[in-house]
Amino acid sequence: MIDYRMSYLINRPDKVGYTIQEINEITGLSPETVIDQLGKLNEQLQQFSYEPISWEKDRIYFSKQVADKWLELHFGKLETEIVYSEYERQALLYLLTFIAEEDLSVYHYQEFLQVSKNTILADIKKLRKQLTKQKISLDYSRKSGFYLSGCEEDIRIQAHQMIAKVVSSVSGKWGLKKGLIKYSKTVEADVRSYFFEAIKASELVIVPSRIEETIYFMAYVLRRAKTCSFRLDTQAKDTLKELNAFNGSQLFLAEFPEILEPENEQFYFTLIFMTITQGEIRDTALEFLLECASQIIHEMERLAAIEFKAYRKLLLDLFYHLVPAFFRIKYRFSLANVLTEEIKEQYVELFALTKIALHPLEMLIGQAIPDEEVGYFTILFGGEIGNQRELNRVIRYKALVLCPSGISSSLIMQSELKELFPTIDFSLTTTVDQLESISESEYDVIFSSVPLNTLKKIYLVNPIMSQLEKNNLIRCVQEDLLIPGIVVPSIDEIIEILLPYIELKKGVTKEKMYRILNRKMIKKLKAKEDEKPMLSELLTIDMIQLTDKKLNWEEAIAYAAQPLKTHGKITEDYIEAMIQKVKDYGAFIHIGKGIALPHARPEDGVKQLGMSLLKVEEPVFLLDDPKHEIAIFICLAAIDNEMHLKALASLTKILSNKENLEKLLAANDQETIIQLLKEGESL
Incomplete structure (x- = not known):
């Protein structure tokens, strides 16, 4: 993708030339990065048969198409290739109404989503039915067009849930950007830049996996806050005012003076900051959550009849995760955890015990803890239990574990890899930036949940692996690194070995054999692992x-x-x-x-x-x-x-x-x- 900061150029008059240094100052990108981005931008322009960038006397000129076709250039896709799912259409329809500064009609929705009138009418009907459950209504009047009615907190939480779901797909992210560009070509870039500046100035540590949805949510709330305000009760304000994040919220909103009630929005944006901020032990206003973390650990020790040896480390890890979880649950910010069902399936017992051990948090908040949140606490405890195994091993290889999905997913991934490969010494890193700061001489291979551009040997793995995935990974690593142990042949290899010696019945194909053997192997592997007595x-x-x-x-x-x-x-x-x-x-x-x-x-x-x-x-x-x-x-x-x-x-x-x-x-x-x-x- 083209870097989002290049969007600062599309907000300027066309046919005006810029030097590399001027582009550097406008975008904040280094001269080297500017040159690289210009090259990528030109490649996209030529690929789509648009007018390329021109250089005249050390000055660079952009055609009007760079601004008009920015989304296509940014994503490297033509708009005709973007197809929204039914959920994405309805979510974007809601979000367009959420930030509307004009009278919206069915025609506006049609034009934005590029679908028929009947499709829009069907989407409106289904969306209204869903919103009724949230006590929100999508209303229409000739004077005002479509607009949202209901409690402002509910309306914003619904927007957050929708953004959290659609941001994970290319088409969803395209729609989110398109909705913002309609009003401002640089609002997303501004939100990103000022957000990171505020985070740095306030010395906050954020959870990387939540950044994207939060950037878009803040951008959309900023648009809505120009016409609609949100107010918290006095008690909540008093709590939030004591947090370090409140200072960050003030710094951030100072860059957006056009909002209707800035003082009230400072508290709301403090909430947003806290939902993705790791706990800070120096933040005295959060001491009650440190105590809660201690109670949860003792509950888990009592219920599971175990003793965590590295108590202080676990207390801090749990506190770091508990802080954003507390604010998400209390103020109903959704957590899109795609691993929840896998966690419940593979860690049945631990999930059940964790759910009960979280009783102190439940009492503190005054409501049940959602399964998505329980899942993250489960893998946090699961990772710690796995790390406590005493392994007498000879370390032969050093490996980095990269999992940007947060500390809990990282811990469980590291724990599972340690169990699979006791002769490898694993070190944990949770962001690509951290990885780039580590010398390549300090590790031999990388196990990552995301693709990376690296010369080192890399194994792509899911944070929580199925039995078959574990089996295949063991086989690959043993073959590559010659780690002692029995290499289990792959299903393909088994079939290839058998085929010369068997005669297939009529209607039985190699593919059918693969499916049957695959199911059998998964069943056997699950049975082998599930040896815990009832x-x-x-x-x-x-x-x-x-x-x-x-x-x-x-x-x-x-x-x-x-x-x-x-x-x-x-x-x-x-x-x-x-x-x-x-x-x-x-x-x-x-x-x-x-x-x-x-x-x-x-x-x-x-x-x-x-x-x-x-x-x-x-x-x-x-x-x-x-x-x-x-x-x-x-x-x-x-x-x-x-x-x-x-x-x-x-x-x-x-x-x-x-x-x-x-x-x-x-x-x-x-x-x-x-x-x-x-x-x-x-x-």
Whole structure:
């Protein structure tokens, strides 16, 4: 693409010559970059048979076509090649109305989207139906044309959701730029330039993956803010005013004096800044979120029965992510996370535990946490759990991991790669700019989620890989780098090996064989990976006890753990360690609703993975504290941080279901408990 800063040239009179130095001053691009951009621009002009750039006496002249056909030159595509999807048409129709400064008619929509009148009328009907659910209406009057009615906050949030979705496609981005160019040829460039200046001056750190949608959203809101204003309540204003981002918002909006109510918009743009800004530990106004991050970590440790060794590092990583997430959720800014379904599928147990561990954030905000946000926290915890594996390895190669999708995706990608290739030393980088600042002598290969122009060996991978993708990547890396291990042949290779020795039945083709083998391999690989036992597989009848004895809390833990000791899964030392942990750290094993989960570290005396359950008739008070009344003790003997997660995820489902929990607490025999556990697994 042609650099967006070159658009500053199309806002000037044509047939006026410029020197390289003048273009440098107008665009802010270096002389070398200007020359490179002029070359690219000329190539596009010639490709589309437009009048090329001319040089006369060291001055450069641009034809009127450079301005008229700017979008085609910028994207390297003719407008006739742009086809909007139905959703994109309706989103752009909404956004055109969102920033309209003129009376809009069906004809205006037709002309912009280059479709028939009937298509526009059908889109308007469908859009109105969707907007009704958001309490927004697309109204029409002869005097004013089409306009949006409803709460201004709802109208803006709807615009943000639409921009976040359409910005990911070429046609969507084309439409967004076209909508802005209609009013100003340089507004996008201005927003980008002043935004980065404000970010730098305020010393804010932004999440790279959210920049594009935010730039366009701010540009569209700036247009709307010329005629419509948005007001926050006093309490929200007081909170926002204390943030470093408020200063950034003021600096940014000072460049756009034409908005209707600049003082009110300063608060709204502070919100926008905060939705993509990583937490800053020096920002004292955010201390409440640092405390929330600490509570979430402790909740995860309690629920998953694990201990994060690098606690401070995890606390900071979680805080960095929690800050923008808090503002997104509280003020309903959508998060377009295309990985959500994959995360829920591949990290089922961890997702379920994370959702519950986020309770402190839920209480702070006063609303449920969307699955898209839960997904990002899941891979943050997943990456940390993966990083805690102790790997005795000989490092032979150094690799960079590049994933611009944010810190959470980067961590999970790095963690998965470490598991696949224990003989490679991985270093993390989250932006292309960071990569460019690292000497090539410091790494041998790159694993990236985005294409790169580099002389180094590069492997393109998804942040979360399917089983088949992992298998193919292992094979490629082993072949290229000669890493010891068994190379699994590809499906193509298997078929090519078999074909000379088999006779295909009528109607069976090579392609059909490939599809069948592909499905079989994915099924086998999933079955192989999914070795984590279920709750009912661990809590068998010989691991469940009921008693009417009156026990103190130490006796109850020891009693509950006896089946594990009897079956050789733990030693006596482990029982003592579980009791000592409660003495050292308090009633942390109380996971709520009368359930306690005693556990210690694997190295404290675990021989095999196991769980045992004790139901007491006489309630037991942990640490003799009536606030921690326990009816059921479930002892966990974990061999690592992961094998027991499926069982614990099922347990949390049971505890979260009021009816099942009541049945469990009322059960008076082992068979009933086992049946309830099995039912809980299918929730």
